[in-house]
Structure formats: structure tokens, C-alpha cells
Amino acid sequence: MAKKARKARSKSKKSRRTLGLSKQNKIILGSLLILLSMALFFSFVSFYFTWQDDQSLLTEFSDRNEEAKNLLNKFGASISHFVVYKGFGIASLILTILLCITGLYFFLSLEKKGLFKKWIWGLVFMIWISLALGFLADTHPLLGGLVGYEMNDFLQDYTGKIGVFLILLFGLTFILVRFFEFTPDGAARYFTSKKAALASNRKGGTDSNSTNTSSADIVLDNEEDTPVTIDTYTHKKDIPSLEDEKPAKDDFEVTVPVEEETDELAMEVEKIVEEEEEKDNTSDKLVADFGEFDPTLELGSYKFPTIDLLDPHGVTGGITINQEELEDNKNKIVETLKNYKIGIAQIKATIGPTVTLYEIVPEAGVRISKIKNLEDDIALSLAALGIRIIAPIPGKGTIGIEVPNKNATIVSMRSVIASSKFQKAEMQLPIAFGKTISNETFVVDLAKMPHMLMAGATGQGKSVGLNAVLTSLLYKKHPAEVKFILVDPKKVELTLYNKIERHFLAKLPGSDEAIITDNTKVINTLNSLCIEMDDRYELLKAAMVRNIKEYNTKFKARKLNPNDGHKFLPYIVLVIDEFADLIMTAGKEVETPIARLAQLARAIGIHLIIATQRPSVNVITGIIKANFPARIAFRVTSKIDSRTILDAQGADQLIGLGDMLYTQGNDVTRIQCAFVDTPEVAKITEYIGSQRAYPDAHELPEYSGEDSGTNLDYEIADRDALFQEAAEVIVTAQQGSASLIQRKLKLGYNRAGRIVDQLEAAGIVGPFEGSKARQVLVPDLAALDQLLSNELK
Numbered sequence: 104m105a106k107k108a109r110k111a112r113s114k115s116k117k118s119r120r121t122l123g124l125s126k127q128n129k130i131i132l133g134s135l136l137i138l139l140s141m142a143l144f145f146s147f148v149s150f151y152f153t154w155q156d157d158q159s160l161l162t163e164f165s166d167r168n169e170e171a172k173n174l175l176n177k178f179g180a181s182i183s184h185f186v187v188y189k190g191f192g193i194a195s196l197i198l199t200i201l202l203c204i205t206g207l208y209f210f211l212s213l214e215k216k217g218l219f220k221k222w223i224w225g226l227v228f229m230i231w232i233s234l235a236l237g238f239l240a241d242t243h244p245l246l247g248g249l250v251g252y253e254m255n256d257f258l259q260d261y262t263g264k265i266g267v268f269l270i271l272l273f274g275l276t277f278i279l280v281r282f283f284e285f286t287p288d289g290a291a292r293y294f295t296s297k298k299a300a301l302a303s304n305r306k307g308g309t310d311s312n313s314t315n316t317s318s319a320d321i322v323l324d325n326e327e328d329t330p331v332t333i334d335t336y337t338h339k340k341d342i343p344s345l346e347d348e349k350p351a352k353d354d355f356e357v358t359v360p361v362e363e364e365t366d367e368l369a370m371e372v373e374k375i376v377e378e379e380e381e382k383d384n385t386s387d388k389l390v391a392d393f394g395e396f397d398p399t400l401e402l403g404s405y406k407f408p409t410i411d412l413l414d415p416h417g418v419t420g421g422i423t424i425n426q427e428e429l430e431d432n433k434n435k436i437v438e439t440l441k442n443y444k445i446g447i448a449q450i451k452a453t454i455g456p457t458v459t460l461y462e463i464v465p466e467a468g469v470r471i472s473k474i475k476n477l478e479d480d481i482a483l484s485l486a487a488l489g490i491r492i493i494a495p496i497p498g499k500g501t502i503g504i505e506v507p508n509k510n511a512t513i514v515s516m517r518s519v520i521a522s523s524k525f526q527k528a529e530m531q532l533p534i535a536f537g538k539t540i541s542n543e544t545f546v547v548d549l550a551k552m553p554h555m556l557m558a559g560a561t562g563q564g565k566s567v568g569l570n571a572v573l574t575s576l577l578y579k580k581h582p583a584e585v586k587f588i589l590v591d592p593k594k595v596e597l598t599l600y601n602k603i604e605r606h607f608l609a610k611l612p613g614s615d616e617a618i619i620t621d622n623t624k625v626i627n628t629l630n631s632l633c634i635e636m637d638d639r640y641e642l643l644k645a646a647m648v649r650n651i652k653e654y655n656t657k658f659k660a661r662k663l664n665p666n667d668g669h670k671f672l673p674y675i676v677l678v679i680d681e682f683a684d685l686i687m688t689a690g691k692e693v694e695t696p697i698a699r700l701a702q703l704a705r706a707i708g709i710h711l712i713i714a715t716q717r718p719s720v721n722v723i724t725g726i727i728k729a730n731f732p733a734r735i736a737f738r739v740t741s742k743i744d745s746r747t748i749l750d751a752q753g754a755d756q757l758i759g760l761g762d763m764l765y766t767q768g769n770d771v772t773r774i775q776c777a778f779v780d781t782p783e784v785a786k787i788t789e790y791i792g793s794q795r796a797y798p799d800a801h802e803l804p805e806y807s808g809e810d811s812g813t814n815l816d817y818e819i820a821d822r823d824a825l826f827q828e829a830a831e832v833i834v835t836a837q838q839g840s841a842s843l844i845q846r847k848l849k850l851g852y853n854r855a856g857r858i859v860d861q862l863e864a865a866g867i868v869g870p871f872e873g874s875k876a877r878q879v880l881v882p883d884l885a886a887l888d889q890l891l892s893n894e895l896k
């Protein structure tokens with residue numbers, strides 16, 4: 104009976120949990136297993152009739168002329184010999200059943216958890232039956248198979264016949280208790296209930312109307328026959344908690360208490376788990392059927408730029424070391440320090456592309472500050488610009504003196520992009536800046552920075568640095584994964600990226616140029632980015648995740664429904680070249696949204712890179728600085744500038760040409776920025792731009808400025824010629840957005856915006872509502888006609 108209940112439960116547990124294969128593959132595998140199980144079944148059964156005839160053929164399997172009597176010929180004879188004769192005897196049939204069940208599980212895509220249990224029990228049965236038959240029918244070894252026979256033999260050698268019998272008895276008890284959930288009181292109840300049912304049947308035969316309909320009958324029963332049974336019946340009706348006392352007359356009712364008496368709690372827990380699983384199963388099933396969502400699919404044929412688009416800049420081997428120069432510098436350092444009575448215990452040189460680091464361990468008792476103060480003297484004696492003393496080198500306990508090489512080696516972008524460190528970088532937005540002083544490629548994750556401030560006097564390598572950042576991302580990221588917003592007031596530095604507008608750039612709806620050169624447009628873009636940020640936070644909140652990475656992972660696993668507004672979110676990188684210019688002209692209007700973005704945008708994948716020539720405090724204000732932990736300083740002209748950008752000096756001692764300091768907190772790292780020339784950028788953008796692209800640049804949310812949409816007073820005569828058409832479009836679509844008018848009537852952004860203002864003045868659309876489309880106040884075209892004709896009266 105318990106088995107019956109189990110079956111019923113296992114049936115109800117049929118869930119759509121996947122087995123890691125696609126549905127088609129599961130059907131194929133399932134049918135293969137079912138057919139195999141049938142083949143084995145026929146082989147095994149016929150083996151018992153044909154084994155003697157086929158025995159001689161076992162060694163001649165490959166001989167095509169020989170024919171076996173087994174229903175499945177030589178295959179059947181061989182496999183049966185192996186599984187039945189040498190294996191488990193007649194119990195091997197269980198194997199065919201297990202295979203068949205497994206096949207059905209696959210075929211019907213059932214949950215595999217129960218399957219594993221079935222196999223375990225199947226094997227237990229096989230071993231027990233084999234052992235039992237080996238014991239009981241030891242004169243017929245085919246029944247128990249070699250396994251049963253040998254096991255018996257082995258056990259009997261140690262425990263004798265009685266011992267084996269007791270072992271078998273224990274095995275049987277184990278199976279009865281664990282598999283059939285048999286308990287002595289359960290059995291007693293079962294038999295009592297059967298007895299009671301029989302008794303009531305007998306009674307039912309004499310008095311067919313006496314069953315559970317009237318209390319008078321019950322009292323009668325009570326008087327006449329088994330009082331216990333009737334007691335239970337009345338309890339059962341009134342007090343369900345006492346059901347377990349005695350079963351009632353009806354078979355159906357008897358089964359209920361028996362079920363509750365046995366291991367029911369565990370079963371109910373399983374049911375709860377099942378419900379939880381089903382939620383996930385929908386996405387698991389989607390993933391199994393269609394695979395994970397692939398955001399790159401729309402541009403599936405996109406080819407990443409190849410390395411040969413980059414120039415090696417004449418550097419083929421590593422850095423060439425001038426041994427003489429090294430010795431010379433070393434001697435000069437030692438001598439200068441000696442002049443100031445500073446003894447050196449040890450000196451070591453690390454040769455970098457632009458500078459060589461001399462690491463010295465001073466003799467015991469030398470004060471570090473003394474060496475630090477000798478910076479100018481050492482520079483003088485070495486007759487070199489750009490000496491930087493790091494005392495002490497963090498984490499090393501030595502003092503570093505960086506001396507520029509006479510012949511600096513260019514670090515080509517090609518070499519850093521090709522480096523395994525960059526190629527293998529498992530970062531969200533990896534950037535290969537260049538090489539450190541020990542000639543290691545320096546790769547950082549923009550997503551971790553999360554915003555970057557870049558400063559340097561004119562001609563020191565800022566634009567090259569920005570190009571290095573953009574190139575790194577272009578080499579690592581698919582157009583679906585990252586979008587750039589480029590602000591270039593100088594109008595010349597970033598123009599080349601126009602070619603990849605429809606792949607990698609994002610812009611405001613309706614703007615013609617993807618690269619922003621106009622300062623007023625920057626304000627709109629920044630505000631639009633703030634709207635995008637708020638929208639993304641809403642999406643993250645709805646998805647119950649903390650950042651864009653988790654969000655996108657969840658979306659790819661098809662756990663977020665696009666119908667609820669969820670979509671794959673690309674990273675957005677905003678690059679502003681010449682920030683000083685912008686802040687001078689727009690001031691607070693720019694500073695406020697930038698500060699807001701810098702404070703909040705890290706989690707939702709919007710990252711800012713700001714470059715400026717003048718790192719003065721009125722450009723890099725406190726609020727901006729506080730939110731840009733990653734700073735890069737190219738050579739600046741004064742110590743004050745260095746302090747403003749890095750909070751430390753040193754940038755004034757750089758040698759220019761891409762020599763830079765990078766800090767992201769405390770440590771300052773000197774890096775030679777990778778050099779990528781304009782023709783190389785042109786080649787890369789050309790390569791990408793010539794490939795199939797999205798229909799348009801990535802569209803940012805619409806932002807119309809704070810003062811728009813209020814106090815509008817348009818004369819009817821001043822209305823746009825397409826006013827009525829636009830009104831019809833808006834009313835038909837019931838969506839008050841300027842971009843809709845733009846698309847439908849093929850207008851520019853400004854004109855569409857004006858029309859929207861006129862529609863608002865006419866009371867056709869509601870006021871501006873931030874990122875949302877305006878409300879349409881007119882329900883249909885008839886109402887619109889009426890409204891417009893009323894106006895004319």
C-alpha cells in the first residue's frame with residue numbers, strides 16, 4: 104500500500120526539470136535506452152532456452168557464418184553470457200527494467216532525482232535475488248548467476264549455511280523496511296483494517312442500507328458487533344486527529360490514516376522543494392531548449408579587430424639595454440650618496456621602457472628622509488630630468504631611484520594587446536595601459552576603478568592615453584557589451600570613432616552627430632545618462648540583484664522576462680576630452696550630473712573617464728575628485744598640479760611622451776603608456792565600421808531640459824505645418840514621444856521637439872515626465888478632430 108502511495112507521489116512529482124540535454128536529444132537518448140532494454144530483455148529470456156546451444160559460439164563472435172539461437176543472435180548470446188551467466192542470473196532482468204525506466208525518464212523529460220534512487224534499489228534487489236537464488240538453488244547456477252554462486256561460496260566458507268541464511272534474512276528485512284516501508288504495527292493495522300472491511304462487507308450483505316448514513320445505524324452496529332470499529336468511525340468524522348486508532352469500514356478511508364502514520368513528514372517536505380524547483384525550471388528549461396541568451400547574436404558575425412591592424416613601432420625585440428649607461432648611473436648614484444655619507448649595502452637595477460629603477464638597500468642606521476631630500480642632488484649628478492625617488496618602495500623595504508633611460512623604448516599598443524596578461528584578462532572592462540617599470544604589461548579593470556580622471560599638460564600623451572583605453576576595449580568587447588559616449592570639444596581628437604557609431608556609440612535620440620562637440624549637448628547627454636542610471640537601478644531592483652554583472656548573468660540565464668521590461672544592459676563608458684573647457688562654460692550644470700553619476704553609476708555599468716589639461720582646483724573640484732578614485736597623471740607643469748591630480752607630487756618630474764603615474768588609492772605606479780597612433784585608430788575603426796552594424800547608434804533616454812514643457816503658448820497660426828499629422832500619429836499610437844514623431848514623419852529632433860511642445864500647448868499631450876513618454880490626453884482620432892475644430896471656432 105505504501106508502495107502505491109509512493110507511486111502516486113512520484114507521478115505527481117513529474118516535473119520539467121532538465122537533464123542537461125536539449126529536448127530532442129533527450130527523446131533520442133530515451134528511445135535508444137528503451138529499445139536497448141527491450142533487446143536485452145529478449146536476449147536474457149531466450150538465453151535460458153538457448154544457452155547450451157550457443158555456448159560454443161561465444162568465442163566465434165566475429166565469424167559471420169556462425170549463427171546463434173538466441174533471439175538476438177550472437178549479440179544476445181554474448182551479452183547474456185556476460186550479464187546473466189557471469190553476472191546476476193535471472194535477477195539481470197531487473198537491469199532491463201532499470202534501463203527501460205531510465206529511457207522513459209529521458210523520453211518524457213522527467214526529474215532525474217527519483218531515477219538515481221531507482222537504480223540504487225534496483226542494484227540492491229539484483230544482488231539480493233542473486234544471492235538468494237545462489238543459496239536456494241545452488242544446483243542451478245544459472246538462476247543466481249556467477250555473482251550469486253561465488254558470493255554464496257565465499258560467505259559459506261566463513262559463516263556456514265545458517266550464517267548465509269541469516270544474512271539473506273537481514274537483507275530481506277532491510278529491503279522490506281527501507282523500500283516497502285514495512286513496520287510491524289503498520290502490518291498489524293493493515294490486517295485489522297482488512298478484517299474490519301471483511302466484517303463490514305459481510306454485514307453489508309445482510310443489510311445493504313446500514314452503511315455510514317445514519318447515526319441510528321451506527322448505534323445499532325455498536326450494540327451488535329465490533330464496538331471499536333464504530334468508535335473509530337464516529338471519531339473519524341468528528342475528530343480527525345484520532346484517526347489512527349482504528350480503521351473504518353470504507354477502504355478509501357482506511358488508507359488515509361495508514362499513510363499519515365508512516366514517514367509522511369519527509370514526503371511533504373519533498374513536495375515543497377518541488378514547488379521551488381519548478382520556478383527555476385522554467386528558466387532552466389528555456390536555457391536547455393534555446394541555450395543561454397546571447398547578447399552578441401544580433402551581430403553574430405562580428406569579427407574582433409585583428410592584431411596586425413596595430414603597428415609595432417619599430418620595436419620587435421624587448422628593451423635594448425645599454426650596459427655602460429647602467430654602470431655609469433649606478434656609479435654616480437653610489438658616489439653622490441657617498442658624498443653625503445650614505446653607505447649602500449646593496450643595489451639592484453630593473454630596466455623599464457622609459458626609466459630604469461635602481462633599488463638600493465642603505466646601510467643600517469641611514470635615515471630614509473635623508474635620501475629623499477637628496478633628490479635634486481642626485482638629479483644634478485646624473486644630469487638627467489625626471490628622476491623620482493620612492494622612499495621606501497611600498498612593500499619592499501628598499502629605496503627606489505627612477506632614472507630615465509637615454510633612449511626610451513616606445514611601448515607599442517600592439518605589444519600590450521598581444522600580451523597574455525591582457526588576452527587572458529577575466530575582467531569586465533579590461534584596459535591595457537602600457538608597461539610598468541619592470542616591463543610588465545599593466546592591465547586594469549575600468550569596471551573596478553570605477554571612474555577615471557586623467558590630467559596632463561598639453562602634448563604629454565593624454566589623447567594617446569584615451570585612445571589606448573578605447574582601443575583596449577575595442578579589442579576585448581563585442582558591440583553588444585559596451586557603448587561609448589564621446590565628448591570632444593576640440594572636435595578633432597575623437598572624430599575617427601564616428602565610423603563605429605552604429606557599433607559602439609551611444610547618443611541622444613535625434614542628434615545627428617554621435618560624437619558630442621557642442622557643450623550644450625553635453626548637459627543634455629549627462630542628464631540623459633542620469634535618467635538611464637535611474638532606469639537601470641529600477642531594473643536591478645526588480646531583478647533583485649546588486650549590480651550589472653549579476654543582472655546580466657541572470658538575464659542570460661533567462662531568469663528575467665523581457666516582457667517585464669528587462670533587457671541585456673551594455674556597459675556605458677563616457678569619455679570627456681578637455682573637461683576644463685566644459686566646466687568653464689557650463690559650470691554647475693555639468694558638475695552636478697557628473698557628480699551624481701560618479702557617486703551612483705558604478706553598480707549599473709556606467710563609467711566615466713575625464714581628461715583635462717588644467718588640473719586646477721576649479722576644474723577638478725572637491726566633489727568630482729572625491730568620486731574619481733582612479734587618477735592618471737601625465738607630465739604636469741607644477742608640483743601643485745601634481746598634488747591636485749594625484750594628492751602627491753611626482754607628476755611634475757615625469758619625462759613626458761606617455762610617461763605617466765597611475766593611482767587608485769594609495770600606491771602610485773609609474774607606467775609608460777602604450778602608444779597608438781592616429782593611423783592605427785583609423786585602421787581599427789575602419790575594420791569595425793565596415794562590418795554589419797546595428798541599424799542605429801545605441802539610443803539614450805530622451806531628455807528635453809528642465810524648462811521645456813511649461814508655460815507654452817503657441818499661436819495656432821505659428822504651429823508647425825505637420826502639426827496635425829504629428830497629432831494623429833501621437834493619438835493613434837497613444838504614446839507622446841518626440842522620437843515617435845521623428846521616426847514616423849522623418850523629422851529632425853529639434854523640429855519634433857517643437858511639435859511636442861505645441862501638442863502640449865494644445866492639450867493633446869501631457870507635460871514632460873522625465874524618462875517616461877508623455878501622457879496622451881486625447882483618446883482617439885474622433886476626439887482629436889473635435890478638439891481641433893473647436894479650436895477654430
Ligand SMILES: Nc1ncnc2c1ncn2[C@@H]1O[C@H](COP(=O)(O)OP(=O)(O)OP(=O)(O)O)[C@@H](O)[C@H]1O
Nearest residue numbers: 560561562563564565566567568760761776777778
Ligand atoms: N605613449 C607614448 N609613447 C610615445 N610617444 C607618445 C606617447 N604618447 C604621446 N606621445 C607623443 O606625444 C605627442 C602628443 O601626444 P598627445 O596628442 O596624446 O598629447 P595630448 O596630451 O593629448 O596633447 P593635447 O592636450 O595638446 O591634445 C604624440 O603625437 C606622440 O608623438
